[in-house]
Structures are given as C-alpha cells and as structure tokens.
Amino acid sequence: MEVFYIDDQPVPFEKGEKILSAALRAGLEIPHFCYHPALSVVATCRMCLVDVTDLGNGRPAPKLMTSCSTDAMPNMRVSTQNDKVQEGRELVMEYLLVNHPLDCPICDQSGECTLQDHSYAHGTGHSEMEYNKRVYGWRDIGTFVQLERNRCIHCSRCDRFTREVTGTDEFGMFNRGHELTLDTFSDRVMTNHFQGNMADICPVGAITEKEFRFKRRAWKLRKVPSVCTGCSTGCNITIEHDRNEVLRLKPRENQDVNQWWMCDEGRLTYQQMNEREQRLAKPMGRVKGKLLQVTWQQLYDAVADRLEALKPKREQVVALVDTHSTLEEMFSLRRLLQEVFSSNQVFYPQQDWTQPESEFFIETLITTDKAPNQAGARLLGLKGSQEHDVISAMKSAKLLLVLGNPFTNEQPLLDLAGTTELMIHIASRQSEWTDRADAIFPGQNHAEKEGSFLNKQEHWQRFWPALRPSRHVRPEWQILSELLHMG
CATH class of the missing domain: 3.30.70.20 (Alpha-Beta Plaits)
Incomplete structure (x- = not known):
C-alpha cells in the first residue's frame, strides 16, 4: 500500500480512500460529525477540516480541505493541528452552537x-x-x-x-x-x-x-460485550448496566454479522434480563405433592437417589432443551444423558427460518427464527422436534429433564410431563413446566452468565456476564455437571 503523511506520521491508504477514513483506520483522530462509514459522504459539518500542505506534487492546497471528501494521494502531507486548522475548527464550532x-x-x-x-x-x-x-x-x-x-x-x-x-x-x-x-x-x-x-x-x-x-x-453505565438473543442472527451488542440493572442494549460493530446495526425488537430484550416476577430465585423440591423451598444440597441428595433408581430404565429418559441455552449447556446436557443413561433423546423445538428479501442489508437482520442457538443444537447432534416424534418418546418416559423453557405452547407435551416418575426443571424463570416439576434448579439468565451461541451463519460468538447473579442461583452447565458426577 502507498502512504501519505498526517502530522509527519506515515499512513497507508488504498486507492480512492479519503483522508479521514485512512486516518481513523490508522487510529488517528480527526474531529467530525457528519461522516459515518456506513453512509454517503456529504461534507456538510466542516469539522474535519485539515491543512494539506503538500498535495503530493510539491504544491499546497489553496484552502482548508474537508478530510472526509478529499482523496489521499501518495506522499501527500496533511496537518491536523496547525494554527490555521485550529482557527477553522473554532469557527465551525461557533457556527454549530x-x-x-x-x-x-x-x-x-x-x-x-x-x-x-x-x-x-x-x-x-x-x-x-x-x-x-x-x-x-x-x-x-x-x-x-x-x-x-x-x-x-x-x-x-x-x-x-x-x-x-x-x-x-x-x-x-x-x-x-x-x-x-x-x-x-x-x-x-x-x-x-x-x-x-x-x-x-x-x-x-x-x-x-x-x-x-x-x-x-x-457515565454511570458499565458496558459488557454480548450477543442479542432476539433471533438467530445473533447481532453483536453491548449490555449497558448500572446497579445490577440492564438499562439498554446497543449494537456492537461486527461486519460479518450485523455491521453497525440491530433491530428495535432486539433492543427490548433487555426487559427480560431485568425480569423479577417470573424469576426462579431458589431451589425447590416436591414434598408430599407440594413444591417447597429446599437447600441446594437437599435437592441434590433427593435427585441423586431417584436418578440411581432410574438407571435401569435408560431407554425411557428424555430431555428437552431451549434453543436459548448456550453451547456449553447443551453439551453438558447431552453428556449427562449419554454417560449416565446411554441415551441420546435430547430434543429441541426446531424452527424453520426465513428473512426478508431486500436490497438493504439491514432488513436481513430480522429472521422468523427466534432461537439464537438453533444452529448450535444441530451442531451437537440434538434432535429437532420436526424430525422426530417427541410425543412418542414422552409417552414412555420415566425421567424428563427440561433445560430452559422449550415447547411451552405444546399442551400435549405439558400434559405428558405429569406421567413421568421424575421431572427436573433447570431454568432462570418460571413457565408451564415449573408447576409440573419434581425438582427445580434455578439457573442464571443471559445477562448473568458466560457462554456462546452459533448463529444462523454458523458464526461462533461468545458473550460475558454483565449482572451479578443471586447467590441462590447457579450456571446451568454447572448444575448439569454436578448431576453427571452424582450419576
């Protein structure tokens, strides 16, 4: 690549690239307002004025130039700090104010x-x-x-x-x-x-x-990189929070996934991260037909005894997993069923997805598939609900393990949950499965845990915890790993 010079510092550029674009790519700051890499150049704010002391041919520019609209040229020399530029910026600021x-x-x-x-x-x-x-x-x-x-x-x-x-x-x-x-x-x-x-x-x-x-x-907001859970696009986002409350979600640049953008529906998913009313806050076990709060150790002990009794009925073990679960959680669930029960009956609600056909990239960010990790479930070899008869498997199930809140609209499946000898529910919030469960392990929500998703394009994307979880909840992968070791 050829170079030009900004304040005597060499800056590489591509043919046709503007001074401002090359400077920003090189980590140099030139103040600007109207320029944005996704938008056309209009050069209306005039804040990015620079003094081109040498156009590359030994001659200076006759006046201050807008760096957003001026092509970089080989051996061009640009000043962004001299008195002429400073005076120009002062006048622009006074005009804008x-x-x-x-x-x-x-x-x-x-x-x-x-x-x-x-x-x-x-x-x-x-x-x-x-x-x-x-x-x-x-x-x-x-x-x-x-x-x-x-x-x-x-x-x-x-x-x-x-x-x-x-x-x-x-x-x-x-x-x-x-x-x-x-x-x-x-x-x-x-x-x-x-x-x-x-x-x-x-x-x-x-x-x-x-x-x-x-x-x-x-300035009070703390920012943590994450991934949107609104659909299978998996827009890269930043969770902005304060006092253990998510205040807003903003898009994070990723040219391979969402560029600079995200949809408004995805922004509103912050409300789910703050949900309190439907939150599963403490471990619960069914005692004499009633769900009661118990300690973690009491719940593990009670479940361990019943899991041991169910081992001979390996072919009658079924697991249902929510496609909002992380890759790590899905892997831990699959490993539990395979190693303890020699079963591979792990089902997820498969969704066919479509996206609008449009000449505008941003329209493709919204898909009908509201499952952020369906591609991850396929990668791990879990069974899509449209490929296998979940109801048939449930009819003979003696142990049902539900991770998250899948199939909540499938009444026949909910009804069959009552016919099992043991039902375990691992989730962060209540659903139709909660009242039918014999053991409830409270998990962490998306803003509280670390994990990864595989989006519709099969991009592996990691996210980090933003909120501090309650001491009464645990990561789902940890719960599943402890159940595995008990088995």
Missing part, C-alpha cells in the same frame, strides 16, 4: 455527546452571537425515538440512514438556511424496525430512545 441550547444538564446524550467533546477540545469558550436562538418544540417521530430539533446540528446522518440503510426514506431535512429543520414527511410517525439506530448515530441529543430517556447518566 449558534442555535444549540445549553441542555447538557437534562440531555440523555450528555457524557457521550460528540458536540460536547469537540466543543471542549476545539471551541473558543465564548460566542459573539447576541441574538435569540430559534426554538422548536419536541416531536414524537416514531414508536421508539423522540426528536428534539433544537439540539440538531444538521449533520444529516439520520436522513441518510433512512434513505440509504433502511430504504424507507421516511425522514428528511426541510427548508433552507436559518429555517432548516428535520422531520418526518407529512408529520407521520416512523414505523421502520430500526429506529434505535438513528439515536445511536446521532452525534448530539437530537434523537433519543424513549426507553432510555432520563433513566441514567451515560
């Missing part, structure tokens, strides 16, 4: 606001603007986001997003000059399924998520 309100104390973007950061680093600290600022009211523009037009700096990222990424073209810029504003067409409400991404790419607090408004300051 002409109508921007001082909303930082109440703005959800405060603490992660690009305008705030660049104003501090490159602003003058004073303004010559002596006139009243223009004022707009806030607008409810979608089911997931809200618009505060007073804060907008007209970078047009949101406009380009709906036009170039979602293809819905339902949001745009209206009027010109001092009256320039953003809005939906005919004051309609947006209905696309990716509105949250508009809040993600907004460099200021003009577009904010309704779900997160006024909940927590950005």
